Amino acid sequence: xxxxxxxxxxxxxxxxxxxxxxxxxxxxxxxxxxxxxxxxxxxxxxxxxxxxxxxxxxxxxxxxxxxxxxxxxxxxxxxxxxxxxxxxxxxxxxxxxxxxxxxxxxxxxxxxxxxxxxxxxxxxxxxxxxxxxxxxxxxxxxxxxxxxxxxxxxxxxxxxxxxxxxxxxxxxxxxxxxxxxxxxxxxxxxxxxxxxxxxxxxxxxxxxxxxxxxxxxxxxxxxxxxxxxxxxxxxxxxxxxxxxxxxxxxxxxxxxxxxxxxxxxxxxxxxxxx
Numbered sequence: 001x002x003x004x005x006x007x008x009x010x011x012x013x014x015x016x017x018x019x020x021x022x023x024x025x026x027x028x029x030x031x032x033x034x035x036x037x038x039x040x041x042x043x044x045x046x047x048x049x050x051x052x053x054x055x056x057x058x059x060x061x062x063x064x065x066x067x068x069x070x071x072x073x074x075x076x077x078x079x080x081x082x083x084x085x086x087x088x089x090x091x092x093x094x095x096x097x098x099x100x101x102x103x104x105x106x107x108x109x110x111x112x113x114x115x116x117x118x119x120x121x122x123x124x125x126x127x128x129x130x131x132x133x134x135x136x137x138x139x140x141x142x143x144x145x146x147x148x149x150x151x152x153x154x155x156x157x158x159x160x161x162x163x164x165x166x167x168x169x170x171x172x173x174x175x176x177x178x179x180x181x182x183x184x185x186x187x188x189x190x191x192x193x194x195x196x197x198x199x200x201x202x203x204x205x206x207x208x209x210x211x212x213x214x215x216x217x218x219x220x221x222x223x224x225x226x227x228x229x230x231x232x233x234x235x236x237x238x239x240x241x242x243x244x245x246x247x248x249x250x251x252x253x254x255x256x257x258x259x260x261x262x263x264x265x266x267x268x269x270x271x272x273x274x
Contacts, residue, residue: 011169017245023252030259039266055216060090089119093198119191171207176251180236220254
């Protein structure tokens with residue numbers, strides 16, 4: 001990942017990969033539909049809160065804690081076992097992400113460190129910093145080869161540079177690349193999937209595509225399923241135009257499903273059923 005070379009905006013070129021223009025257009029239409037709902041004009045805060053809860057549940061499910069929504073809603077103790085701690089971490093990350101938007105464009109690495117600190121909720125000295133050589137990673141659901149610490153640091157710096165410089169790439173493309181890079185690198189010793197999905201949310205909100213954070217991509221990723229998620233990630237890691245395009249399109253479909261979920265929430269609120 002670098003901004004040097006033939007193109008000063010390498011992410012923009014990804015917008016023309018196979019299937020990506022169609023995905024960008026479909027996402028835009030899905031987002032416009034939910035934002036155009038009459039409930040969003042009066043009760044958008046309620047929709048945002050519900051999307052946050054459902055997004056947290058979806059992200060936790062992809063990290064191995066597939067709880068029913070009502071279980072997440074009613075629980076107050078998230079320290080009892082491993083699954084409860086995963087759900088608690090997802091909830092904390094969703095709440096924290098909204099506080100980090102202004103910092104993201106200036107210092108993405110600082111935001112990522114903060115997200116890991118919030119997710120881990122531990123005094124371990126490995127928390128809140130990229131892993132060092134020889135440190136293992138606890139991410140059992142992702143079995144891709146693990147890049148070395150020096151590669152991780154270089155690619156994180158490149159990713160940070162791309163975010164800070166900005167460019168003309170569609171929000172979907174940037175969000176998908178941030179998400180995919182963090183999953184591929186697994187820069188922290190734990191909670192990388194949760195952090196990657198929280199970072200995707202930050203990009204979508206901060207870009208202006210989803211300013212009220214009602215189109216929770218995590219909902220869609222969970223609905224599409226872990227197998228499809230990992231298969232699409234394999235495509236991203238392959239680096240081929242088809243593979244990277246398929247990953248971006250997969251992320252786009254997840255956003256569309258998140259938007260559909262919030263449209264259903266709007267309909268329920270309108271009927272007085274939620």
